[in-house]
Structures are given as structure tokens and as C-alpha cells.
Amino acid sequence: MTIQLDLARVPFAADLARYGDSPAILTRSGILSYQELADRVTALARRLGPVRRLVALAAANDVDSLVAYLAALESGHPLIVVPADKPSALDAVLSVYDPDVVLRSRAGAAGFDERRPGTAHELHPDLALLLSTSGSTGSPKLVRLSHANVQSNAEAIADYLGIGPGDRAATTLPMSYSYGLSVINSHLLRGAGLVLTEHSVVDPCFWDLFRSAGATSFAAVPYTFELLERVGFAGMDLPGLRYVTQAGGRLDPDTVHSFAELGRRRGWNLFVMYGATEATARMAYLPPDLATTVPQTIGIPVPGGSFRIDPVPGLEHGELVYTGPNVMLGYAEDAGDLAAGRTIGELRTGDLARLHPAGVYEIVGRRSRFVKIVGLRVDLGRIEQILADLGAQSACAGNDAGLVVAVEGDHDTALLGKVLAQDAGLPRASVALHAVDSLPRLSTGKIDYPAVLALGLPASTRPAPVRGAGTAGPVSVRTIFAETLECPDIGDDDTFVSLGGDSLSYVAASVRLEQALGHLPANWHVTPVKDLQPHRRASRTRRLFAPIETSIVLRAAAIVCIISTHVGLFHWQGTAHVLMAVAGYNFARFQVSGERSVRLRRQLSSVARIVVPSVAFIAVAYLVTDHYSPANILLLNAVLGPEEVTTQWHFWFVEVLVYLLVAVTALLAIPWADLAERRYPLLFPLALTGAGLLTRFEVLDPGVPHTAPVLWIFALGWAIARARTAYQRCALSIVAVLTVPGYFQDVPREWTLLLGILLLIWVPVLPVPAGLRRLTAVLASSSLFAYLVHWLVYPPLAGMSPALAVAASLAAGAAYWALTMRATAALGRRKFRIGRRRSSEAADRAVRA
Template structure:
């Protein structure tokens, strides 16, 4: 225990970049969602929280995510001279070994948004229970993932020196704006924060993935100049078409966290040179405060397999290793750690190491550049995290996943962790899937990065030692043809496979596979991976309802932002099985999106009102607002031209079935005109109400989508929408209110203006704060009354708008979700067909007419959406069979009398109703 004198001693000097924030004044420090903080404002918040932590120097644990509150909490601890240990806020289990081993004096739980009122301090000891070395500033996990109690001890000088060295290497200035792509608790992500704060630059905080179109919208809107990437990031960049993205403010991309394939380095270096930004390859380890080597951007394309030279102030040397041509890379510099900690007693230690033995085998080339050629110790770098293979085997034993008397072996590559587990009985693929799932969660790794094989006995060398090469070879069967590392179910969907191939016996059949199948079927997309999102796969409101209902049935619950969440993050982690009572209650009242309920309810009320079963007018206008809401959610992501193509496809899925049905109705009856068929009755039709006005909803919606799509297709409109995602719909709302109050002629002569309702829904979709939601609610309360001169209709519209604004989900019996989803999906089609169905049956009974109209609408929806998909599959099947037949014939002819067998030869709802 520390002495009383220690308790009264003032804190040691704080880290300069944390203590001197105010010197940057009014420069912009942090941007997160709708919040921005200058350095002066950040300094005030840091000072307030530092005062709450007190002057007694204590061990502080902070749970962090990429948001303002986490930055404030972390900097407050550093500014107060308190040693800090970080843990991810989204993985509570990662904090447990820290609490158990190091017993921090206070745990800071940072809120999801800025504001000290949302930051909770869990005081565990009065004063401090530790003897803390004066130089100690930060404790980080050596692996970043395994939960090992072994931590790296970093000093104030380590943090400041490395921040300055990285800032010098990258030429960071106050004009730079780094967009966060890595978690704050990871040393590489943390060093991005350090280096930019040291130069008074701006941090744009986000947890969005690079596969999410919203991430690139944010980069453009915030004028981001850089982002950090690990090797896995570049796989994702390839997937989203990064070379085609328009990123005018991007200055450089840094890469660290593991070796990037030389061909990828060269390709991205050449891409950057052509587009005006630099690829900066870096090399580092947690023990050196993240980064210690940098490859000058001008050399990346020519020397892509090297790590460059030491960062300013550092030095490399090569120490010979017996039995190897290369030697171990050793680094010295002011950013080298004080040493390791494995118990609270180690927190009192000073410097125990002067240089860092990296464990990497390297050589220095004649041109002075250093090159990594292998590893001396048993570590992997997976998705930027260092994984201790010995620790993996210990985790398996701790979890009870290795039976008594048996063993496990862990090996792998920088792409995946491969584990062999001895089993007393025959290996069960389901057991392998369970072990890999639990192990991935314990290590904090993506599920797809962990492969487990149950074996009767571990492969051994003649010496009796584990044959790790043979363990690694077990993974070959799962890697697909020619080294293709995509999951087997993705390979089965490649062109040429007419039907999905069965999942191999060794392929895990977990919840992510179910979600991938749902996406593949509903979006008709052949290549779905765990990193894909609904929006990224070009899902829109036409496929939204059916997909969301199926997902809710499969997963039990969907977050509000599920449509932009990668599949791997969408699947909930295993939880303690619910009791029978809880399961019964969940079935009785399960959440479903309010928008889906509104769509289903609206079409029932529309048809029922027309058939005079009851009188609930106004719901069609609610659907106009809901169309604007979903227009923003599904039609505004991605590049301008790509977005335009998506909008045109979505528009076609409204126009084509509408024109087809109205054309048939025109030929079969005398109720409609050619203006109806071409959707122009609202412009040229009669002013008085007649049957030709029955399709006004479809016509007006098409006008809105065409007009706004044309506006956003212009470079000017595209820039304004990205720069002002909330301001633009508010401006359009203002213009729409001018037509609503008849200050301006709407230009569509024979219909009431509804632009303001569409824009109001759009603005609600872009609303992230309560004050904005309140302001839009006030607009609704002011603008709806008096619009129809019908209090009941106005009350219905107003209720729908307020539900959309304030109630994201409603709880209804789970048995109703599927029918509601079907009705919502078929709402446009039911709106169309009702006009030919209910007049013929209303004489029998209005209820019969309503049910028949809805059933006919569902049938037309199935005809329009399902039949084309079946036809495409049949065409694909015939083409594939023909291609295989021709291949066999060609191979047979080329072989003469011998037959050569080649392995290759056997190989919604609409925006209108949204």
C-alpha cells in the first residue's frame, strides 16, 4: 500500500498534448454527429472532469468508444496525471480481467454523447490503493484482444514523443481532419488521436465502417484529409469500389497493424498518386506506443515489401539469430515502453527495458530500407490485432473447450486463426462452429477470422512436438478454389452455380449465415459477406419491409440503424437463454418498426375508407411523409452517379407495375384516360374529381422522386446534400410550405401540394437530436391543421407524423409481424388494384370488398416481385447447363479418344408506400 506521503503528493507532469489543449484556442478539435468542439471548449470539458477525478494520483480505467465523451474522459485522466487503462465500451467482458487483476481506483464510464452529466465515475477506492510510478501514464493490452492481464506500461514521455514523431512523419497541420476508422482502445487508433491533438488538428469521430456509404458521405461532408487502415481494411475498400469514390479533400491514407501484401501496397500507392493522395505504410507495436517505422510515400510503389525507415527520434538495428539468414529487428527510441505489467505491484516499477525486441525477423537492404521477412515468436496479426497463440490455447483450456487429458493447437496466418482441438469422440461440425464462435467472441476477433477443427489426435512431428504446419494444412479444404478465401457459401453463389451449393459439413451454420441467405434472397445479390450492409447491397424501401421482417424473425430484434450495420455486427452475441416466461412475453409483445406498421395500417384504412367499411381519411398523406423518410434512408448513399442509378431503378419499380396495371385498366374499362397511363393526369386531367383522379398518389409521388432525383444528380445538388444533410431537406420543407400556404403556385395545377410532407419525412430521417425533432414536430402541428378543412383527416395525418418522429418501434405480438410485413410490402400494389376490385364486391359486403382488394394486391405484388426472380434463375440455370455441356464436348474433342474430365465442368414495398 502507498504511504500517506504518496497520497498527498501532487500529480506528476501531465502529457503535454492533453494538458495544453487550450493553446490551440478556437481551432476545431472534435466533430461527432451534430456536435463540434473547439480546443478551448474541449479544454474546459477536460478540466471539469479532471477536477472530478481529484488531485490524488489514482489508477483510472476508462471504457471508451469513438465519441466525444470518451475523448474527454481519457484526456481528463492524462491531464490530471492519472495512469489510465482503456477498455472497449461495447465489450463489457474485456473490462473484467482488468478489474480482477489491477483493481483500478476509479472506473469512468463515458456516455454515448458529450456532456459530463452522462459520464459516470465508479469510485472503487478512496484515494488510491496503488503505488504508481511517477512516469506511468497509460496501460495497454499487448494483444488488444485476448483479455490477458499482461499490459504495456507507457510513460508521459512515450506518448508525447510518439505523437510528435508521427505528426512529423505525416506532416500533420491544424488544417488536417482525420476520420476515425479504428477503435480508440486499439493502440494504432489511439495514436491517430494523439498525433492530431499534438498539432491542433481536427478529429472526425465515427464508428461507421468503410463499407457503409454513410462513412464516405461523412468523409466528404467533414472534408476529411486522412484515415487509418489495417490490412483487412483494404479488402473492404476493394469491395466498396474505393477507386471510384470522389474524395477531393483526402491527403493521405496510413497503413499499419500487420503486413499488407506488396501487390496491394503497389496498387494503392499508384492509385493515390493518380488521385492526389499518398499511401503511407507504417510499422509498429504497442510496446513502442504504436508506430516506429514509416515508408516514405514516394517509395511505396517501387519498394512495396518494405517497412521503410525509423520514425524521427528512433533507430533500428538487426541482431543476429542462430539458424536464420535474417536477424531480429530491435528498435530504440523515446517511445519505447517502460516495460510490462502483470500485477498491481508492477505499476510501481520504472523503466525495465531500454530497447524493444520486436520478435520480427528482418534485414536492411542496400538502399537503407528495412524489410520484415518472418517472425521469431508465435504471434499473429489479425485485423490489426496481435494475437498470442500460446494465450489462445490457454483460453481454450480456461473456457473448458479442451477436454481433460486432451490438447489444442493454435496457428494461422495474418488472414485467419486456425485451431485444432482434440476430441475423445468423433468431431461434430456443429461443435466446431460453437467453439469457433465462442473463441472469436473471447478474443474480440471477427467470426470469419477463426477456424476450428475437431480432430481425434493432434498432428505430431517425429520429435513428439506439435506439427503446426499440419494444423495449418487442415484449413486448406475451407479456402475454396485457387486460394480464394471467401466463405464457402459465397463461393457457391458465383456465376455458373444455378442453385446455392449445399454448405460443406465443415462450414459453420451460424446466425450470420442465416442473415446472408436472407439478404441474398431478398436483394437477389449473389455475393453476400459478413461485412456487407443492407444499403451497401443496394437495398431500398422496395425490399426493406420483407427483409426487416425476416431478420426480426431470425434474430429476435433489430437496431434502428440495422440497414447500415454490417452483418457481423448485426447478429447479437449469445446471451443467457431466456426463461420460458420471458420467451412467451417476447412472443406476445415483440418490437417492430413503426414505419412498417404505418404502411400496413395505412393501406387497410385507405381501402376500407374507399369501400365505405369505415371512414379514416388521411393515411395516404402519411405515406407521402413516410416516402420522404425512406427516400433519405435508402436513396441518398454512395457516389452521385451510382446513387442516380439506384434511384432510377427504384423509380422503375414504381412506374413499371403502375403503368402496366393502369394500361390494362384503361383497355378493360372506360374509367381512365391515356393521361392516366402515362401518369400525367395530375398535370393535364380535369380539375373536378372523377375516376381519373384515383391514381393521384402514384402520380404525385413519381413527380417528387423525379424532381428531387434530378436535383441531386447535379454536382451542385450533390455537394449541398452531402454538406448539409439536414439543412437541405429543411430548405425544401420551407419551399414546400410556401406551396402549402399558397404563397407560391406549386406548378402542378390540379392537385394539392404535398412537397412539404415529403420533405418533412426526409428531415425526420436526418434528425439525430431532440431539439430538432421538437422543431419538426412544431412544424407539423402548425402546418397540418387547416390543410384539409377536415379535422378528422388532419388528426390522422398529424398522428402519423408524430409517431414517425417519436416512436421508432412498437411492440406487437410476434405472430402479427409477418402479415404486417406482407401488407406493407404490397401496399402500392393494393392501392392500384383496389379500384377494380372493391366496386365489384362492395354490394356483397364492404368487408368482403376490402379483404379481396388486399388479397389481390398481395397477389399482384408477388407476381411483380417474385416471378421475374424465378425467370432469372431459370435463365441462369439453362445458360449454366449449356455452358457446362459445351465445355464437356470441347474437352472430349480435344482429348481424342480419351475423355478428360475438368473439375470446372462439375462445378417490396415501394418508396410510394414507404
């Protein structure tokens, strides 16, 4: 079949030469002017020939791909664009549509594969461009776009963004994605420049090119903003930046507000946009001045377009319908559809919307994202919003059997599952939460919902697994965690840390786990339950000595030395400061992980587990003795107490530890500090160590008399937990060797502290006689409580027998620890029963509904 080219073509692609020597494309290799670009486009258009043919382009963000794209638009050849890095996408196109010509970018030399001299297809005269519907790479379903669609949407976008010849946009998105193409089209329409790159925003090379090329804008999808936070975008010097655009999915309102405010301070605008490939990219935009007042909305229609809201039976809100010159011709599912003209006149978005009082449109749900569970209609978008309100980034899929939710980052999935089921009115067993490092995404950055569903439906909807030899390990681990943490609902992917474990519960769990598994795996506290498996039976030599983690042994030994020194059984000072290093070490291991709001709750909970029993005991001590004051009860003696050393200074260790924990918790609640810690997990605590050394060497006065400054010791312990290589451990050892001497002006005391720090750095476990393993665990677990109670226990006994006074103090501390753990467990069980009852009541209501 032979079809001569007609005059139907995209005007901006045909008029490139009118901008002459203005820069059109800027790359690391140099600058290509509009005239040079036009010459290349014309040359390739001639090579495509006078017969109108179907062309497929495997596109990358490079000059050859851009020239090929423009040549097809300029000369009227219908073009299918697929990503160059997804061979399956091209394979699907070749199989279903059988293009006449295939163009590829091949390491700087354009590949031209002419599969036939003419065409095998009947091609509608309006057809200009075919794109994937959603960024997927294997579906044969394509969106048919006309020349007028492409031109009109480019004009609308250039209009509301105010694009001019001086603008230069960095290509942060793939050409095969309609959003990425819309950036190219709108800028070439106005004679602006394109900073062509395939680098990601996390790559420093991207920002180097951005600055050197004088870029004024870039496009972002929701995931991009997560990456921008990681790379410290807020602090970057980008003098040429004029605006940032966002589309490709809903961006949570808090992020919209935050980045809009950042832009206002730094002199650039944020344009939140709404669109679809079916509308050639854009349907609406939120004017930047409204981004801080109504950040949850999509704004107003693009120039030339309009919205209406059609009622949907059974739903509170109606469906958003768009009309405009950029609405597609229709879909294509095979080569025969390429001959069709316009089959639709308006676009039914499938989104549920309302008109906001501010005069802008707001998306409130998705018509197609509903499932029905136990008779209850569930909005999957609403599920994601519930979790977002709890500080968890998630993606939800499912069917009538149950929900599958992927939760990004280190979250307590068991707790989130309970809250989610309660809020949604669903039985807990119908919701499966899966913790993932990052949400599954398509190449466009959109959520890959089929991949979410593939994570697995709730266990109650699947056949029961066959139990075998390998199941004993996880069941045993669940029992240990359940009893240690008082958390009855434990899943395969839960970890000790995600279940709320901290340094107080770590000791008991580690000792029991080592007994159950036959060994204690490295990093067991962050290892999923399903991966904690039994080890072969230990040898006889191993049974004589139990390897126990060094931090646990140090805690047990330190409390014995502290109390013995106070009683006068023997004299060994310095171990209290070793405990400060261990406190920083454990803070880093248990309290510095996960999303900021989640770990803030975990940190505050950990502080409460120290403060509550301390305040309770000191209040009793205040009532039964005359040694203490109300400032002791409030843990403020170090600030408000007497300057002379009295009994009121007995609890200095607890007070200073609480001050440190509250201070670092507050610091990490600050976004820039949180970002710095995530980006530089070792350098961050080292910087704190440096700040602490200012008080250590008396450059600054910490304002806490009678206690040596300890921030640097705590921070050094934190850094030790972050060290991963021998080089890093050597560096930390050098810091310790250089800073500990002279600290107390007491050599034996300084050697004790230095030895404790070096053991923490270099020796992961210490051998303890097997018969003392349980005692070591109890002493370490109850060390804080023994420190508290010994001030009341030992004085009446020390005169009779110092050894008896030490033993009684340690026993009383263990008893107070056990009592506190029992009370905490009872409270936890009560909360769980209340939550379970509410979930059950909600489920009953759902069934009745």
C-alpha cells in the same frame, strides 16, 4: 495510501487551450473548439482530485471518452484504457488491477464511478498510460507507457506526417487501440481537428461526415482496405483527403502498390507504417514515394528512433530491435507492477528482418510463428504468403501436430491444400484448410489466431469419428462428387462449385444426388458436403414423377427440338435462344463467385471445356467434308466467314456462346467491374441486359450477321439467377414481356423464348416421369455435344427415317460427351497422381531432414 500529484504529465494534453477557438472536435452534433475542450478537460481533472489515482476508462469514440482520456493525461493520473463495447475487458481490469476510479461514456453523459476517495496503489511517477498488448480484451497483461513515451511518439508521428492546424483526421479506429490513440495524440499536439465518429468506412454516413467536416486523413488496418474496395473508394470524390495511413499488421505489397498508385492519381499519399503498442504505436514508416517501388518494406525508423538486426541462431535472418524514447517502461501483469519503473531499454520486436538495398527495412518472418511438423521447421507467415500468391487471403495457426489454415472466400480448399503441402514440403494430411466467410479478427482488425486454431487440426491428428446413421449422407455425397468431378480429395466443407463443378457436370451430379438423398435441396451446388443429408423416403406419388430442375429440363427439351427441326421431324424454333438464357443463368450460378483470381481460373476452365471438344470435332468435320473452313475450326466464322448463309454457319451457337463467355470473363477480370458485380449482383447483369438491348433494338450493330443479337438474353439469364424476391422476379418478367415480342418477327418462335424465360424465372423444378429421369439428364448433359455432331450424323439417315436420324444424333452426342468426360477424367487422375507423388517425395525429404 495518499500520493499528491507531481508535475509529471503529458504536455500536449495540458496545453490544449493555447489553440483557442480552433476546431478541436467535429461531430454530427457540432464543433468543439480547443478552448471548450480544454475547459471540459480541466473540469474533469479537478473532479479526479489532487491525489494521484489509478483510473480505468471504458472508451468509445465520443466526446466524453476523449475528455476523460485527456483529463487523466493532463493531471497525471495513470490511465487504463479498455474498449467500451467489451465488458469482459473492464471486468478483467477490475479484477486484476482494482482501479480507484472508473470512467464510462453513458449515452452522452460521462459515468464517474469513484471506488475509493484516495488510492490503493503505489504508482510510479513516470507511469501515464496502460494499454492492452495486442487488442485482446481479456488478458490482464498490459503495456506500461510513460508521459515521455506518449509525448515523444506523438511528436515523431506529427513530424513525418507533416500534421498542421489545418488537418482533420477521422477516427476510424477505437480509442482503446494504440494506433487509434496515436492519431488522436499527434493531431491534438499540432492543434489539428478530430472528426469523431464510430461509423465504419462501409457506412455511407461515415463518408458524408468525412466530406462535410473537411477531413484530410484517416487511419486503416489491412482489413480496412478490403472494405474500401467493397464500397468503391477508388471512385469517391474526397477533395480534402491529404493522406491515408496504414498499420496494424502487414498489408500485402500488391495492395500497397495499388493504393499508392490510386493516391498518386487522386492527389493524396499512402503512409505504410510499422509499430507496436510496446513502442507507444509507431516505430517505422515508408515514405510515400517509395510505396510503389518497395511496397513490401516497412521503411525507415520514425524520428528519434533507430533499428538494428541481431542474429538468430539457426535462421537466415536476424531479429529486428528498436531503440527510441517511445519504448515502453515494461509490462504489467498485476497491480504490484504499477510501482515499477523502466525494466527495458530497447524493444525486441520478434520480427525477422533484413536491410533492403533501397536503404529501408523489410520484415521477412516472425521469430515466434514457427512450428515443427515431421521434423520440418515451418514458418506460419510463409504459409500465408504462399496462399496470398495463389490469390487466397488466409490466416495460419498450428502446432507440431499440424497446420490449421482459415481461407477467406469461396476457394477450392482441396486444391489449395495440395499445392500448399507441396510448396511447404509437408504431408497433405498434416494441413487442414477451412473456408470461412471472413477471417476471425480482434476488435482492432488484427487476426485472431487462437480462433483460427479452434477451427480444428487436420483429421489425421484427431481421434476418428464414431460412424453412425448420420454419416451415410455425406459419404454418399462424396462418392457422387468424386465420380462426377473426378476429385478424390473431398472435405466436409467442400461444395460442388468449390470443387470445380460447372453446368456440364451439374446435370449428372444433380440427378444422382436426388436419387441418393431422396430430394434435391435448394442451392445444393453451394451447400457443404457435410450439410447434404438424406431425406425421408419419397411417397409413391412422388416416385411416379421425378422433380428435375427447370434449367436441366429446358436443356434436354431444347436439344431435341433443335435437332428435330433441322432433320425435319417437326418444326419448333426458338429453343436455341432459350439455351442462351440458360447459359447466362448457369454462368451466374457456377462461375461468378469467389475471389477474382480464383473465379477467373474457373471461368477460363469452363470456356476450355466448351472450346476444346468443339474445335476437335469441327477439325474432324473439316477433314472429312467440304462444308467447313479453317475459320470454323478457330470458331471465327461469325467474324471471318462468308456473309451469305452456308454450311459454315452451322456452329454459330457455339461461336457466339464462346464470344459471350470470353467477353464477360474479361469484363469481370477488371477490378472495377468485379467490385461492381459484388456490390450490385442483380443490377450488374441488368446493366448488361440494357447494353445488350442496344443491339436487340438495332441502336448498335453487333457485327455478327445471320444471328440475332443474344447478349441481352444471356445477361437476362444471369439476372434471373440473381433474383431473390418475388418483386425482383416480377421486374425480370416485365423486362422479358417487353423485349421478346418482335425479336424474331416470328410469333411462335417468340412465344417459345418467352415461355422458356418465364419458366426459368418462376418454376424451380418441373415434374418428369420417373422413367425418363436418367434420359433427361443424359440429354441435358450432352446437349452441346449433340449439337456439334448432329450436323454429320443426320444427313445420311434423314431420308430413311427422320426419327432414326434424331435418335442417332442424340446417341452420337451422348457418346461424344461420354468420351470427352472420360478423357478429362483420365487427365485429371494423371495430374492428381503427379501431385500426390510430388507431395509424397517432399514429405520423405522433410522426414529425412
